[in-house]
Amino acid sequence: NAGVTQTPKFQVLKTGQSMTLQCAQDMNHNSMYWYRQDPGMGLRLIYYSASEGTTDKGEVPNGYNVSRLNKREFSLRLESAAPSQTSVYFCASSADRNTEAFFGQGTRLTVV
């Protein structure tokens, strides 16, 4: 049982480049989330999708876009990467909005 799978695991971008982080879950969960983790800041919510076809902004959405492609997949796009977006990104899913979330292994992104 794979759970939540994120790709890639590591990525280095130059300032201004774009990229998409992929996330897929095989637990038939309705809700999916993208977080970023920075030292001393905990995990901060970027965007979430309460159900297929809906997306909402979290605490730190600026500079990001998301797509809930289908029930399984939720992607995060950086249109023009900035050094401030250097972080570890985690995707998570939950059965619905008010149950525990299960996390992927993370994507370590460095923007130079």
Next chain:
Amino acid sequence: QQQVKQSPQSLIVQKGGISIINCAYENTAFDYFPWYQQFPGKGPALLIAIRPDVSEKKEGRFTISFNKSAKQFSLHIMDSQPGDSATYFCAALVDKLIFGTGTRLQVFP
């Protein structure tokens, strides 16, 4: 604006001791309070959780104490072991999960 405040930032405990991590929240609409454990290079994993209609929940060596009137909850790790060395996050949920800033726990033999 930090909706969930967590302390301490780091904690050093001797093997066999009790580790205590505290969290406070502001939004009274939060209705689910999980604790996550994260090892280096891994994603957070659910450790234990509580709902506000219960004042305490125990699972093995891990206990959550919940004080609804004070809007505070805490994690107690009894008989702490070196394998418990990790970062712990409290969180609160209503529609979406909001995390505290984390506590790095180190348990020395």
